[in-house]
Every structure is written in C-alpha cells, then in structure tokens.
Amino acid sequence: MQIFSTPAEMQAWSDARRTAGQRIGLVPTMGALHSGHLALIDDALTRTDQVVVSIFVNPLQFNEAADFDGYPRPIDDDVAACERAGVTAVFAPTAAAMYPAGFQTRVVPGPLGDVMEGPHRPGHFEGVVTVVAKLFGAVRPHVAVFGQKDYQQLRIITQLAADLEFGIEVVGHPIVRDLDGLARSSRNVRLTEAERSAAVAIPNALDAAIDAAVAGNVDDVVAAATSVLAAEPAATLEYVTVFDAVTLVELDDLTEIPHVRGVARIATAVWFGDVRLIDNRDLYER
Numbered sequence: 001m002q003i004f005s006t007p008a009e010m011q012a013w014s015d016a017r018r019t020a021g022q023r024i025g026l027v028p029t030m031g032a033l034h035s036g037h038l039a040l041i042d043d044a045l046t047r048t049d050q051v052v053v054s055i056f057v058n059p060l061q062f063n064e065a066a067d068f069d070g071y072p073r074p075i076d077d078d079v080a081a082c083e084r085a086g087v088t089a090v091f092a093p094t095a096a097a098m099y100p101a102g103f104q105t106r107v108v109p110g111p112l113g114d115v116m117e118g119p120h121r122p123g124h125f126e127g128v129v130t131v132v133a134k135l136f137g138a139v140r141p142h143v144a145v146f147g148q149k150d151y152q153q154l155r156i157i158t159q160l161a162a163d164l165e166f167g168i169e170v171v172g173h174p175i176v177r178d179l180d181g182l183a184r185s186s187r188n189v190r191l192t193e194a195e196r197s198a199a200v201a202i203p204n205a206l207d208a209a210i211d212a213a214v215a216g217n218v219d220d221v222v223a224a225a226t227s228v229l230a231a232e233p234a235a236t237l238e239y240v241t242v243f244d245a246v247t248l249v250e251l252d253d254l255t256e257i258p259h260v261r262g263v264a265r266i267a268t269a270v271w272f273g274d275v276r277l278i279d280n281r282d283l284y285e286r
Contacts (some may be wrong), residue, residue: 001082002089007098007138010052010091014140022049026141028132031055032072032186033081036147036176041085043173044145050088052139055079059095060106060127066274072189091139098134107133110163112156115248116241116267117278128153129160136166145171149183151265151280155248175279177203183279195272198234202270205229205240206281209266213283216254218242221266221283229270238269238276242283259284 004010017024025048027040037053044051055078062068075092082090106126113125136144144161146154151172158170176184181203182196191199205228212224225240242251245265257263267280 001079001087003079004089004091005093005097007093007134010089010093010138011140013089014052014138017050018140023142024048024140025051026054026135026139026144027051028054028056028135028144028146029078030057030071030186031078032074032189033078034184034186034188036149036184038081038085039176040145040147040173041082041087043171044143045086047143047145047169047171048141051086052089052091052141053082053087054091054093054135054139056091056093056098056131056135058098058127058131060099060130061124062127063121063124070190072186091135093138098131106130107160109156110159112152112159112248115250116152116239116243117269118152120238120269125153125156129156132157132160133164136161136168141168143169143171145173147175148172149175149185149279151267152248155246181207183277185277187275187277190275191272195234195275198232199270199272199277201229201232201235202268202277202279205268206266206279209240209242210281210283210286213254213259213266216259218252218254221254225266225268229268234272236271238271240266240268242266245282254283261285 025044027044057071107129109125109129154172161168161170180200182199205225208228209221209225212221222240229235229237261282264283266283269278
C-alpha cells in the first residue's frame, strides 16, 4: 500500500492507473477509522479496481477550534487498518498541502446547505464541499463512497458532482450501527461510559418517530422523537426535523406524499456533554 502526502503525488498515481484502464474508488475520511469506514471501503472494493482512502481532518469545516483540536487523529492505526482492508493507497495530506499560501477559492453548497445542519454550523458545508472538490481533483476517482449517517452531506456532494460535472459516481452506503442501534461515529470515542449508555436514546427516538409516522402527522412524529430524548437527562436536543429525502425541505404534512421508502427522512442532532452526535433514518423503512 502506498501513502501520498501531496495532491501532485496523488494525481500522478491516479493518472497512471486511469491510463492503464483501471477504475479508482475513493473513500474520503477524517481518520479515526471504525467499522463504518471499513464498510465503505468494502463497498468501494466491490465497485472498482483500486481503492484510495483519504485521511484529512479538514480545518475549513469546523466551527469551533476546540472541536477541531479535539478530533481524534490515530494516523498509524488508521494506516494499518487501511492496509488490512485491502486499500491500494492512502492520501494523507497536511493542511499546508491542501491549502497552500495564497489559497482563496471556496465552493458554495447552495440551498441544500441552508437547512438542518446549515443554521447550526455556519460555514460547515462550504468547508466540506471545498475539500471534497479538492479531493476529487487530487484522487480523480470514478466512484466515491460516503456514509448515509451524514445524509445532508451526501446529498450536497451528490449535487456537487452532478452540477460541476466531475464524472464521478457518488454512492451512499447504509449507516453502520452498534448492536444497540447507535450509529458508528469517530466522535463516539469521546463519550464517557455514562454518555455512551445514554446515547442509545437517539436510535430509540428515531424508532419512536418511525412508529408514529404510520398515522401521517408530522407533529406527532417529531413529538415522539422529542419525548424519548427529553426523558434522557444526559441528552441535550438541538433539533429534530422531518424532511424531503431529495430536496431536504422540511415537511409539515405527510398526508400528501407516498408512505414508501426513499421519500421522507427524519434527522436529529443531540449533545451528550461536549460531544455532538447526528443521526437519521428513512421515515418509512418499516
């Protein structure tokens, strides 16, 4: 397995593979790899000949310096995990390599970035789409695999690839969960034991919301999720929202949409101490 630290090195490798007729897959990460990331790698391996994992904690997408500073960076463990998983190359640039002196350009995400996470994390998605555009330019993949846990991010990146005609297939991989239902996240390692136990309130809240969705009333769906989270003292709710799965527009009436998979989703953001967790589900997955 090869490791590259500059976009130029990465591009040269990718260009050679493309010339040889090989399909390249990209799994973008910020490191602290877990079973969710490994599932994305496995997905990419089934679709392409060579898989690249990028490991880069992107400073542009963090709203708070403490969150950026506290983000786990076990790079040696991550590289070893990639090698065991069958990854061909790791792209692990420094911030200086990605944003050299004089760097000015930003990519604006558009209306998809104005809802849900957008108001709570100003500038976050601008940072996300800017770094993803740069990763696409460096790795030059045919396929890029992202997790559905960051569903809004997935939709924005899918739109980015289409609007800017990157010629890249963006794949959304199903959320990988622990046995108790909590979505796997690199942030989970920052939870205390008590907070980790309390965090099961998130999947339980989404379960309750999906049960309530049968009646077709948005207020009841949101209330069902909110009541579960309110009953957990360690949880501080930031938002619960029901939204159109494509446009991300918040829904206030479920009676006029088909009650089938792929139409509507529910998402939430919840704090446990100083750790912010997000999750989402298809509203009609049952």
